[in-house]
Amino acid sequence: MTDHGIGGYPRAAVIGAGRMGHGIALEAARGGFQVAIYDTQPRRAEAAIAEAEADADDLVAAGLIQAADIPTIIGRLTPAKDLESAAADTEVVFEAVAEHLEVKRGVFARLDGAAPARSLLLSNTSSLAISDIAAACERPERVALAHWILPPHLIPAVEVAPGPQTSPATIEAVRALLERLGKWPVVLEREMPGYLINRLQFALLREAMDLVGQGVASAEEIDRAVRGSIARRMPVMGLFGQADLAGLDVYRQIFRYLAADLSRSTGPPQALDDAVRAGNTGAAVGQGFYSWTEERRDEALRRRNAELIRLLRTDTGER
Numbered sequence: 001m002t003d004h005g006i007g008g009y010p011r012a013a014v015i016g017a018g019r020m021g022h023g024i025a026l027e028a029a030r031g032g033f034q035v036a037i038y039d040t041q042p043r044r045a046e047a048a049i050a051e052a053e054a055d056a057d058d059l060v061a062a063g064l065i066q067a068a069d070i071p072t073i074i075g076r077l078t079p080a081k082d083l084e085s086a087a088a089d090t091e092v093v094f095e096a097v098a099e100h101l102e103v104k105r106g107v108f109a110r111l112d113g114a115a116p117a118r119s120l121l122l123s124n125t126s127s128l129a130i131s132d133i134a135a136a137c138e139r140p141e142r143v144a145l146a147h148w149i150l151p152p153h154l155i156p157a158v159e160v161a162p163g164p165q166t167s168p169a170t171i172e173a174v175r176a177l178l179e180r181l182g183k184w185p186v187v188l189e190r191e192m193p194g195y196l197i198n199r200l201q202f203a204l205l206r207e208a209m210d211l212v213g214q215g216v217a218s219a220e221e222i223d224r225a226v227r228g229s230i231a232r233r234m235p236v237m238g239l240f241g242q243a244d245l246a247g248l249d250v251y252r253q254i255f256r257y258l259a260a261d262l263s264r265s266t267g268p269p270q271a272l273d274d275a276v277r278a279g280n281t282g283a284a285v286g287q288g289f290y291s292w293t294e295e296r297r298d299e300a301l302r303r304r305n306a307e308l309i310r311l312l313r314t315d316t317g318e319r
């Protein structure tokens, strides 16, 4: 990686400074990049820098940085007046704008003219095909998925996937870049609807919501089961490690009698449909599968982040 940026730092850009963008910008700055942030909403980039500064305290608590490092790291974040100046002279551009194909294509078409040829153009899309996004520019070989998970500064895994035209050199450069940022790149061989993490997450949610819809157990009871059992093993064992420990012959037996009974619904689960139709869309409106107050939501987020920080602190370095 070459040093082109201000004061010798390599330059990165973050396009779209919402829930994801500010955390991605913080991680790039922690990794030594001078990061230009661009958002179409006026003053959103400035707000994102303030949000990144608040999140930096979590990195101190996680033992990843010293408190004295915060001004230097946050000093590497600058708001950009337009996409072109943000992307100029960058090694990498992280796109984190709204999840609409046309919006993302518009961004990538402009990046084509604005970012240098060497720049990696990375989309944070949760669900769109990277090939559809890359088709908007003339260098699809430099475009790849880099899908960060909320909150990006506390979740180590970043999912990486090529489109059909992405070059192997691009994927290797993305892997090396993310490792340099201290993240865990998870590299897929090809694009796939939902990629990997959402496929796994939604497979489990489909079954859980189906059980609620069938009246087998309440959402609260299912969450108690998850938090008190399978989630306890996952941080250490993952899925396949746990299957090996349990014995694959045992798991095959269980699949034989269970697989046909698991939900195979091809649309949203009934319980989810019912909740959304009733206007119960979650914590933001005070009611989802649970009832929420603002205090309860803040306390849940605080406890979640404290646990994510604890996991980072006790990280053994095993990937």
Ligand SMILES: NC(=O)c1ccc[n+]([C@@H]2O[C@H](COP(=O)([O-])OP(=O)(O)OC[C@H]3O[C@@H](n4cnc5c(N)ncnc54)[C@H](O)[C@@H]3O)[C@@H](O)[C@H]2O)c1
Residues within 6 Å of the ligand: 015, 016, 017, 018, 019, 020, 021, 038, 039, 040, 041, 044, 095, 096, 097, 098, 099, 100, 103, 106, 107, 124, 125, 126, 127, 147, 148, 149, 150
């Ligand atoms: N929120 C999550 O949990 C999550 C997790 C992983 C991936 N993602 C993906 O990350 C992306 C961003 O999600 P988010 O939750 O941060 O959204 P968000 O709505 O919080 O932020 C998006 C930002 O992009 C800005 N924007 C829209 N069009 C733009 C443009 N043309 N140029 C520059 N800025 C523009 C908006 O003003 C907004 O500030 C989406 O693709 C989403 O699917 C989200």
